[in-house]
Structures are given as structure tokens and as C-alpha cells.
Amino acid sequence: MPDEVILNELLSSKKEEKIPKSIRETLYLAMQGYTFEAIASKRELSLFTISQHLSFLILHGFVDVLDFVDSHTYTLISNVIQELPKGVTIKRIKSNCPEEIKRNIIRMVIADLKRKKQNKG
Structure with missing residues (x-):
């Protein structure tokens, strides 16, 4: 196969x-x-x-x-995360995002941001 x-x-x-x-x-x-x-x-x-x-x-x-999160949503979540103190919960990130953004999507964006940070360091 x-x-x-x-x-x-x-x-x-x-x-x-x-x-x-x-x-x-x-x-x-x-x-x-x-x-x-x-x-x-x-x-x-x-x-x-x-x-x-x-x-x-x-x-x-x-x-x-970006195969699972559209670029607009990714940018929006990323900006919210950058505005909040380091180490905040997904619940707190979610409360600062538009209601239609789900925790599952936030989780994937966080994983990508961690990957990018690891690759820089």
C-alpha cells in the first residue's frame, strides 16, 4: 500500500x-x-x-x-496568547477569544507556538 x-x-x-x-x-x-x-x-x-x-x-x-486551523483564527488566537501572562490556562485564553473559537483549536495553536519556540532555541 x-x-x-x-x-x-x-x-x-x-x-x-x-x-x-x-x-x-x-x-x-x-x-x-x-x-x-x-x-x-x-x-x-x-x-x-x-x-x-x-x-x-x-x-x-x-x-x-494550518491544515486544521484557518490562518485568521490562528492569528487571532496567537495574538490573544501574546497579550496574556505566560502560562495561562486554555480556559483563560478561551475567555479572551470570540465565543465560536473552541478549546480544541486553541490547543492545536498552542502546540504550534511551542514547536516554533523550540525550533528557535
Whole structure:
């Protein structure tokens, strides 16, 4: 199956991190272009669980946050985070965002910001 070959090449080309099987299944669907909600539906898992999987994958550079969060929302959340004290909770970030922005999306943006910070340092 060619997609599995591509997935294995991607995994072996990254740091030798072990990805749990469930997160690997989420990665496989993400690589096929499924949306955040579609992955949750297809895997029959909660949006919370899939957001945790995607956050892990974003943090480690396996997927791009912009595949799951539109750039406007990403910028908005990023700006809110920059305006708040370091280490605030997702609940506090959420309370400073428009109501339609969900915690699951905030979680993914935080993972990307952490990844960028790690890559700088």
C-alpha cells in the first residue's frame, strides 16, 4: 500500500520518536487530507482526543497546524496568547477569544507556538 510506505518514510525521516499506535492512525488520516472533525468521526473518537493527537503531531512537526486551523483564527488566537501572562490556562485564553473559537483549536495553536519556540532555541 503506497500510503503506508509514505507514512513510514515520514516517520523514519523525523526524530526517532515513538508515536503511539492511536496517534499514528490519526496521522495516517491527516496525511490523507481528512479534516479535524472527519478524523474524529472516522475514528469514532471525541474531538478532544483527536485534538490531543493533532497537538502532539503538530508539536513534533508531523502535520501543519494550518491544515486544521484557518490562518485568521490562528492569528487571532496567537495574538490573544501574546497579550496574556505566560502560562495561562486554555480556559483563560478561551475567555479572551470570540465565543465560536473552541478549546480544541486553541490547543492545536498552542502546540504550534511551542514547536516554533523550540525550533528557535
